[in-house]
Amino acid sequence: MIVEMKNIIKSFGSNKVLKDVSLKLKGGEICALIGENGAGKSTLMNILGGVCKMDSGAIYLDGKKVDFDTPAQSLNAGIAFIHQELNLINDLPVYENMFLGRELKNKRGRLDLERMIYETEEVFKQMNVDLDPKIMVRDLDASYKQIVEICRAMMMNASIIIMDEPTTSLTEPEIKRVFSMMRMLKERGVGIIFISHKLNEVMEICERYIVLRDGCLVAEGNVSEVTTDDLARFMVGYDVRTERLSRDKNLGNEVLRLEKLTHETAYRDISLSVRAGEILGVTGLLGDGRSELFQSVFGAESILSGKIFLEREEIRINSTTQALDKGIGYLPRNRKENGIIKDMNILENASIVTWPLFAKRGVIDWIRHRKIFKKQVKELRIKMGKSTDSIDSLSGGNQQKVVLAKWLSANPKLLILDNPTQGVDVGAKEDIYDIILNLAKENIAVVVLSSEAQEVVRICDRALVMYHGVIQGEVSKETMNEHDIMRLATGGKLD
Ligand SMILES: Nc1ncnc2c1ncn2[C@@H]1O[C@H](COP(=O)(O)OP(=O)(O)OP(=O)(O)O)[C@@H](O)[C@H]1O
Ligand SMILES: [Mg+2]
Incomplete structure (x- = not known):
């Protein structure tokens, strides 16, 4: 035909x-x-x-x-x-x-x-x-x-x-x-x-x-x-850069530490730490357990044993509001299902997590929200009509950017981004990378969960590769390459 x-x-x-x-x-x-x-x-x-x-x-x-x-x-x-x-x-x-x-x-x-x-x-x-x-x-x-x-x-x-x-x-x-x-x-x-x-x-x-x-x-x-x-x-319409991104690293104190964290089924015996100003990548194939692991940190998945420390203090988080209160931001993957609220307009979707932070005596400061969002629309190059239009009127990739915007405006100490560039175009991807690098510069500890080895190599200081629920290996900025990551992700070892 x-x-x-x-x-x-x-x-x-x-x-x-x-x-x-x-x-x-x-x-x-x-x-x-x-x-x-x-x-x-x-x-x-x-x-x-x-x-x-x-x-x-x-x-x-x-x-x-x-x-x-x-x-x-x-x-x-x-x-x-x-x-x-x-x-x-x-x-x-x-x-x-x-x-x-x-x-x-x-x-x-x-x-x-x-x-x-x-x-x-x-x-x-x-x-x-x-x-x-x-x-x-x-x-x-x-x-x-x-x-x-x-x-x-x-x-x-x-x-x-x-x-x-x-x-x-x-x-x-x-x-x-x-x-x-x-x-x-x-x-x-x-x-x-x-x-x-x-x-x-x-x-x-x-x-x-x-x-x-x-x-x-x-x-x-x-x-x-x-x-x-x-x-x-x-x-x-212009040349898109593709080189590895580098920046002056200035690592601060430890922000997150996991000790022998174990889940009923998805992962076991996970120990890791992330410092302020660091970008840690976590990658692997489907079923590697990385999403569940960080859902546990955010309080959305239960844990069987192990400990979570935030700024050296042991914590247990039971709800997303609590996590936010402690300064943990979390961008979920599959935002079509987990990130977007269909009945709310674009601005409401972009600012919902920061309502508690910006509300005085229960009244939401919309003027401030609008100002912050306006800046993000420019930075993330979100293509949209009015901010009061329905979220449905945006193209798929632009919906993704709105959800990302809402987490960026929360100003967290620790930001967990699960698949941050899912569905966004090549130009916007670079914009998001710049934003992630800037967040790290501002001393936020960033964890990037990604299934794209190329992405991990380009933006992360260090990466853990998971395989069937355990950390199979670690690669560092200086030596990491896509080949080693794939090798670990499929259960192999590095020499
Ligand atoms: N139902 C709708 N009502 C109003 N505007 C819409 C509607 N559907 C799409 N648009 C607008 O049409 C334009 C094109 O959207 P479209 O979904 O075709 O983009 P796309 O190329 O598929 O992008 P993406 O890569 O983000 O999926 C966008 O500006 C979007 O806001
Ligand atoms: Mg589309």
């Missing part, structure tokens, strides 16, 4: 989001759609997927003009859409989610559970996915939710699959698995549009690229003819 989108124009109110964009995709081709946060990628795909209406323009499938008023119409025409926001229902088991909206019925008109389970198992087998179809979606890790979404698209026998940032919450081996699924589909003649901010992924899996900037198509071509630096430049 050949898809053509011609002269697409779309505005939200006075915000012109797509200004005359045209693109073409052939079956059996994987095409990257890249661009800065807010460039219009998801909106363009929402139009193709029948999620939102264009103001003008046309879509052709194999030369025939089509009109999609609903996602179902687009799906029926053979276009499957894996959204940036996951679309699974938590209170249903995996197999029912796989058949959402097209449930299989038996002769008596009842749900045919057995057949749905069987067919789900078949797809999982084909895709090499080790997952019980009867598990409730609620109990799945975000990366497995993503995998379920991908398998669902596969099962629909789509001719075109749109993947909007499918790998943001996945780790290396899972990404490889998704890529091998994509290659398999490509062999079968499926066309794929792949949206990602990870340019090395684009280089690995795509043959063509299309770049949007501010709602305009600014570049397109063959991936084999460009480098990641070229792509980054097309996206932001």
Whole structure:
């Protein structure tokens, strides 16, 4: 199948989001759609997927003009859409989610559970996915939710699959698995549009690229003819630096120390310390336990044994308010699920954790909030309309930045950032790195949890690599490299 989108124009109110964009995709081709946060990628795909209406323009499938008023119409025409926001229902088991909206019925008109389970198992087998179809979606890790979404698209026998940032919450081996699924589909003649901010992924899996900037198509071509630096430049319009970041290190006193911290299942025997002004990286693969470990420090996960010291004083934290009170900030990962409050506007979302700090006699000082937020919008280059607009009106990456902003404004002694650059574009990533470096300069102890070895190497003074719940090894700024980190992360040792 050949898809053509011609002269697409779309505005939200006075915000012109797509200004005359045209693109073409052939079956059996994987095409990257890249661009800065807010460039219009998801909106363009929402139009193709029948999620939102264009103001003008046309879509052709194999030369025939089509009109999609609903996602179902687009799906029926053979276009499957894996959204940036996951679309699974938590209170249903995996197999029912796989058949959402097209449930299989038996002769008596009842749900045919057995057949749905069987067919789900078949797809999982084909895709090499080790997952019980009867598990409730609620109990799945975000990366497995993503995998379920991908398998669902596969099962629909789509001719075109749109993947909007499918790998943001996945780790290396899972990404490889998704890529091998994509290659398999490509062999079968499926066309794929792949949206990602990870340019090395684009280089690995795509043959063509299309770049949007501010709602305009600014570049397109063959991936084999460009480098990641070229792509980054097309996206932001200037050269993006990629070197290792260095700064004058001025380490202060110990801020956090863990002694033999042990969890029921996720991690054991963890001892570490972080000093003021230090950036400590913690990395590893999925299931390494790093997120649970720092959730424990923040009081969101219980511990079995061991001790936590903050500025040499033993502490036990039971709630996030308490943690904040003690000066610990924590940016959770999977902020779609854990960080954003849908019913609040942008400013409220950006400042909610600092309410207790800035409230006098229970009255929130909005003028001060607004001032701080305004500065952050500039520093983080958050692309938005008014700060009272709904958080939903922001692009995915800009929502991420708002959540980051709320933790930065809390002025903590210790800041734990879980996947701080998840879903943000290459330019904004550099901005966030600068901010992290500046925080350290201001004597904050920063812990960066990251699945990207490259990120750890670029910004951390030191990094611990975890493997199945234990610290497998430590690497330091002077000698660390991605190769050693991967080796430790997969259970190996350094000589
Ligand atoms: N429902 C909506 N209402 C109002 N504005 C919207 C809506 N959806 C998107 N926008 C605006 O359209 C612009 C493009 O957003 P879009 O989600 O397409 O960006 P994107 O390229 O996918 O970015 P990201 O990489 O951050 O996901 C943004 O300025 C966003 O604020
Ligand atoms: Mg998007």
